[in-house]
Amino acid sequence: METTESTTRDRTTGKHENKEADQQVLLSSKPLHRFVQRGPRNFGIVIGIFGCSELMMGFLLAGENMTTSNGIATPFWQGVLFGICGILSIYTELHPSKKMVTVCLAMYVVSLLGIVLSFVVRVCCFYEYARYMINKRDDEALIDRVGLLSGIEGLLFVSSLFVFGILTFLSCIARLALKSTNTQIIVQHIPAPAPPPPTDTAST
Template sequence: MVPRTERNDGVVARQKPLHRFIKGEPQCIGIAVLFFGCGELLIGLQLFKDDSVNSAALYIPFWLGALFLISGNLSIYTENHPSKKMVTVCLSMYVVSLLGVFISLCYRVHCLIHIEPYLTDDDSWTRKRFGQVMNTEAVLLTASLCVAVLLIFLSCLARAALKSTKPQVVIQMHPPPGE
């Protein structure tokens, strides 16, 4: 007999694969991803004011922030309304967001490498301006890496929730006619 405990929303928590996803608290992690998405958008807006080489050239703060916001919202919704379809949608969105983090990581490292020579400029104003851009890129890069860790964890939870633990075989016997 499997022990059953009632949750506040009426969902029975068992050892079923779907409930393993809910036990991982995707809502709490989704809220954290939402905050990182808002931060990506708000901090990234400052990069559009600068004409130097930065991630705003590819609109990375907009689309990466949007990916984070969508992933976070899906995590929150899926914990409140669990179904295999929603967990599948979450998993696909996590993978797309991780791909976006990888692309932004590559381009931001490229930007940081190309900004560094300007930091040795004789003009104090130029040095400070490029230092600010470099620090902003570094903060966004670090935040993206933190979100990548959260998304990898959520992806593992979602994959485990979609994976069936015990294969079930249904055998039907039909007696031959006349018996």
């Protein structure tokens, strides 16, 4: 009796171990986990750093009387968007789910639209700075200040362009992950159990 009980216990534990192994394999093959394998946490840290730089430069530009991108508070709301995208990317890698990937994708798209708007604002600022350079060449103090503002706006423009590329990459991966997840749910239907074979009444 003891041997039979031990064998049955071993069989049951073996089944549980097999189920856990199968579940781990299924989780590793899910599209959401493929999205996590792309390292959104690392990208999120980078985006968050650029968001902090936007905020710091925004405080620097807030006291300027000349035309800057701070006219519509571009560094502040863009820095906040970058920070939210970075936090969501980090959280999604730690706790992956379809809902979180959908939220990340929505924030990525909003941030991309915000970057496009900031591009337009900063191009207008560059145009104004070029006019100052041409019309007021004799005022050295003004030229130096315009050069400083041009450098700051140019740095923010380049950083926004870099973040634009990262967000575009993450948006494509998130969209493909969500699309693949829907397809996988349709494919993985469990078939109904086959009916038992008919008993042979003639032999009885």
